[in-house]
Amino acid sequence: MKPLRPSERRALWGLAAFVLGTLMVVGVWQPARQNLAQATLRVEQQLELANRLAQAQPVRQTGPQQPLAPFISESAQRANLELQQLDIAGPMLNVAVAGDALAVLAWLQGLEAAGAHLHSLALQPKGALLQARAGVTNRPDR
Template identity: 35%
Template sequence: MMRWFKQAWAHQWRLIPGARRGVIMVVLWSLALVVLWQLAWAPGKQRLQQAERAHAQELGLVGYLKSVSTGPSNAQQAVSVLTPAVLNARALAAGLRISGLQTRARQVDVSLEGEPAKLLDWLHALERDGAQLRSLQLQVAGEQLQAQLGLELDEDRAD
């Protein structure tokens, strides 16, 4: 039966005029090349897109790390605006309550209280912005955390 089909196909092929057979062969070879190209191109294109996404994600992480880590120049600029008013505003924005604030020659003493997580985040942000902690005392009072800290200021900011 299979042999009969082959003979029938061969007979039909011979009945097609030579010019048309040539065109059909060119079309079939072109189609085969397009299929092979797609089979080779599609996986490579997928890998390229995955690499681009991974690269974009890494660039985002690099930007985040640069914004989180502060160099000495950034730290000096951030602390230069550290005043009692700024400390009070930052504490209020963080949901903390300042109970005492005293300024001495090159140091600011602050007493504040609030939720432990908020207080620790506030302290971390202060250090990240370049504030130099001279002293720190923490005490738990119920569900609140009380902190007494001394911040050191540069001489040009003591005015």
């Protein structure tokens, strides 16, 4: 193999510099710009959410429109849940239901949406079912 002429050597160095520059742009600069764009978008979304939360007005809930015990019993039956306990303890009802986990959680969310207030809540898996025990009232603590 014979040695390279100076012009060939310069051409190889130029080619190496071009390849290195291309790799830097593709491997470092472009991913950094994409990460910056994604981070900027996430920050804007978080700021928009924070502004919406700051402007949100609390909803005044008055409680279910019917007495609490029949409301709980009927709503549990509509949700295909097994009502295991419904005891009156002063102004609070102690309730225990069991059923499909998603159905139990949706039922609890529905109770709160209707204005019932959960003072205590314990969730426990029972095989394929989820059991929920809760202390429920018609009004918030004051």
